[in-house]
Amino acid sequence: MSAITAACAIAILIPLGDIIYQAALLGGPTLSFSVLTAGLPQPCSVPVNGVPCAVGGIGPALQGTGILVGLAALVSVPIGLAAAIFAVEYRGRFLGTAISFTADVLTGVPSVIAGVFIYAYFVIYDPALVFSVITGTLALSVIMIPIVTRTCEEALRTVPHAVREAALALGIPKWRTTLQIVVVSALPAILTGILLSVMRAAGEAAPLLFTAFGSRLGFEGFNNPIEALPLLIYNFAESASNNWIHLAWAAALILIILILITNILSRLTIARMVRRMRGE
């Protein structure tokens, strides 16, 4: 049996290894500081009138992902954390369970539906903003809010009741108890959950197809479209132009590196925290 199960584990590792290997092989040589900052190039495989193809860069996409994800976090984290606090701290009420359940339901919403939701709403109520940073942020927030809510909820539940009761017995008002004591003690898990939802949002392309839309330029204002790494990968990946394909691999490599680093770091932190809790 160990042979079969080991074979399963190895079979799973093969595609993972190949993806990372190919991304490193094809994206690595393209990476350079100028590629990280330069603008998108004209798609091109052969020199035009003797002018060689521009290498270009993924600068606008990096910037766009940073802005969209940062703004989406700014929107999602307060709402998600607050909703989790409500669900956990005021748990006697029916609403608390309802929020927990709804957050679970929302995590099942496909990301493309989140994009369609924002797109359809803005087409009716404010068409000028349909393709903009604002809608891109909102679409990513729809995806992030349930994840943040669930993670914060789980994190807050790990704080023992005795802590809250002790604080309240000392006369500390509920809001200070929650914010300064409960949240703070659950902070590592909360931060980890936020990081993970951020990294998930950073990799999403479907909700941005109809909202952020993509852009050749960098940030041009909140009411203008913006590029993002996953969008760039989608647009460039299928092309026949060599410079675009190289940039797509470079962008894929960057995205993989960013996500893997964050994932590994957050796991190490949680592992360390668990070991400490067990060891005490």
Place this chain on the structure above:
Amino acid sequence: MSAQGSTNSSTTATGSSSPTMKRQTSRTGLYAAVAIVVIVVVVLAAGYYAGWFKGSSSSNSGTGCQPPAGGTIKGAGSTLVYPLMFQWESVYGGGTAVNYESVGSGAGITDISQKTVDFGASDAPLEHAQVVGLAGTALTIPESAGAVVPIYNLAGVPTLNFNGTILADIYLGTITNWNNTALQAINPGVTLPSATIQVVVRSDGSGTTFIWTSYLSAESSTWASKYGKGTSVSFPVGTGEPKNAGVAGYVEKTPDTIGYVDLNYALNGPIAFGKVANPAGHYIAATVNNTASALKDANPTLPTGTGDWFNVSVLNAPGAGDYPITSLTYVLVYQDLSGTYGSSYTLTEAETLVDFLYWVVTTGQGYSAQLYYVPLPANILTADEVSIASITYNGAAVPNTCGSSV
């Protein structure tokens, strides 16, 4: 997406709650991650202000043609004309005034109908139902013309002749093998392999599809009655790929495929493309010159800007050396900007838009040939300028610096 984080249940298991007033002392990994994210954000913000992320910019070469500062207009649509649009937007107004997204003519028409963009670009002129679906009177302004070529991937076959009947049969699914008799008959010197033809089509709403299906409808009555011409057609066979780039990319990497793309994409693969028989009976490999002569010989009667352009066609031009699958490509803009978009639409935007359009039909045409698009003849450009001049903002013509009358 999954963090199988085991923030484990030591508390619930034993009930021994070590008072969590004691702070966790080492969260290095976590803080490191947070710090990295914060640093990246700060660096990106700094980079933005340092101008790192602007697209390639060079000052435009139009005399006295300077768009007003601060306006950014967005356009979307045709992937066929995208390489040329990219060049235009990179050059015009320092490279930061126009943002054009290549999403397909279908999406371009939808976007302009829903007023989510300042201009749409489509290789397919508006059909009646789409005109009704617009939010106001729109102008159809041809800004360029291109050739749609049949690209293919056949090892050892660098050049191939096609005609309309065979292409229609391939796309109907009635011809399925590369070494079929009809294709072999018009390619006497070529050894065609025996392989299933892998047909590639567009999966999104496409003006290139409109041009291709218009041609197939003209060449095959079966096609015309079953599928017709349009930006979206339910192709009976074929793998669907989005955008010109997607079709080009797929054909380039997959053997035995055939697809249809604009000439620029074929030459920038580079991907082999076939010669097509024109009405005069010659097999023509598309070039800028024979596309331009096709446009000239077809000599279409153009309606006014607000008229019905649906029947404008430059397919199957009569000249001996003309490339048959040629088409104009259009910009779609609203005529009454403030009335259609509402009060939030600023004069700066209107000026940027009108300036850009003027620039495109004057200086911009000089960039066409090197990217394998046809510089439009003077009569079309003059008609375009008349259309652009009819754009109004708050009831008055839009002030501009780029029109040739300025």
Place this chain on the structure above:
Amino acid sequence: MDPTTPSSPIRAPRHRGRGWTDLVFFGLVAFAGLFVIFLIFAIAAILITQSHLAFSTYGFGFLVGTRWNISPTEQVYGAVPFIADTLITSAIALVIGFPLALGSALFLTTQAPRWLRGPLGTVIELLAAIPSVVYGFWGLIFLGPYMRTTVEPALHRYLGWTGGFNGNETGTDVLTAGVILAIMVIPTISAISRETLAAVPVAQKEAALSLGATDWEVTRTAMLPYARSGVFGATILGLGRALGETMAVTMTIGNHDALPTSFFSQGQTISSLIANELTNSAGPLQYSAIIYAGLILLAISIAVNVVARLLLWRVLRVSRGSVE
């Protein structure tokens, strides 16, 4: 010194009610909580209203309509091809993914040396962190051609008699999309299965061992029955993820709007349909029909997700980080 003394002086507890700050705090968090509940209704509401045109044209017949034709010569809309393709690709994903995920979970909980368990588990779960579009890119460039040149001819040779492996071998088809989805759902199923299996009480396993069971028999008799609902729930959760995947699918499935006739057929799932055709401009009925299909997808995804959560609430309620 009492280490729990807050920095501000101790106030005498209030007799009734809370301070106004507590009320404001309560208001804020309640608002956020209500917002989360409101969000799901808002999504459903927008989709329902925007699909109204298609619903009034086709009613529930849309769910059984088998033709989707966007040609100008004849426009007719029916969702069956997309529902079928969505279910088929997800089924392929589970058929391939479930055994591999369970096998690796068993490996990690029973067979692997202790030093390997953590790192290997982490590595497998890293698969889940790779974005869908990167999977699609890899599938387009590497997996698709590999399927076309190696796997599909072999499948046709050995399994062609079943009738499901015939047809044009392009590598861009329902099968390839299913394989990519399998790779994407394996970490989800594996992670939760591992937790479930790890939660099996030692006593169960020791009892089986004391009766002379082999490794496999211990697993079969002591662990798997105990972990059954957890593993099943994990699989349903993986299914939920597979149903909604867009980018990886649209880059590998061939985007053809018709019922598949074999595993080698090009197809179109509901999510790839939305990505490709939402802004097609074939008219308001087409837009509405696509939203209608999206509504169906939303309903299926939510139903599947809820079933999974109900099965897993015992496993998940023991506080841990977010497991999707």
